[in-house]
Amino acid sequence: MGAKSVGPLQYSSRMKPQVCVCTSEAQNGLQKFWVVRASAQTPEEVGPREAALRRRKGLTRTPEPDPSPALQDPLNWFGILVPHSLRQAQASFREGLQLAADMASLQIRINWGQSQLRGLQEKLKQLELGAT
Numbered sequence: 001m002g003a004k005s006v007g008p009l010q011y012s013s014r015m016k017p018q019v020c021v022c023t024s025e026a027q028n029g030l031q032k033f034w035v036v037r038a039s040a041q042t043p044e045e046v047g048p049r050e051a052a053l054r055r056r057k058g059l060t061r062t063p064e065p066d067p068s069p070a071l072q073d074p075l076n077w078f079g080i081l082v083p084h085s086l087r088q089a090q091a092s093f094r095e096g097l098q099l100a101a102d103m104a105s106l107q108i109r110i111n112w113g114q115s116q117l118r119g120l121q122e123k124l125k126q127l128e129l130g131a132t
Contacts, residue, residue: 011077018074019094021101031108033101037094 018038025031075082
């Protein structure tokens with residue numbers, strides 16, 4: 001793209017993310033993070049796009065709705081034939097996002113385990129002091 005840059009003015013305000021990071025809280029109070037990918041097609045979108053019957057002389061079609069901006073690949077902003085390195089960067093980013101969600105979940109579990117260990121160590125010290 002040369003000197004151009006892609007910013008909020010270059011894409012539609014109706015665009016939706018292709019991936020979302022979600023969180024939930026378990027019964028023990030620990031949070032868990034995971035990545036949810038937007039599907040390329042919902043089951044309702046699969047099937048014939050024609051509402052009318054075909055005729056020999058022509059086809060009467062209902063106007064096709066524009067593809068949802070949420071389902072478009074952002075790499076298409078750069079044209080149809082984007083460099084392979086750009087596709088690799090997109091895949092690496094998605095993989096990194098998944099790893100970041102996994103690491104956040106693990107960090108929460110580690111912090112919980114450390115707090116449990118500190119609590120047990122405090123109880124042990126109290127028992128040792130009470131025994132002497």
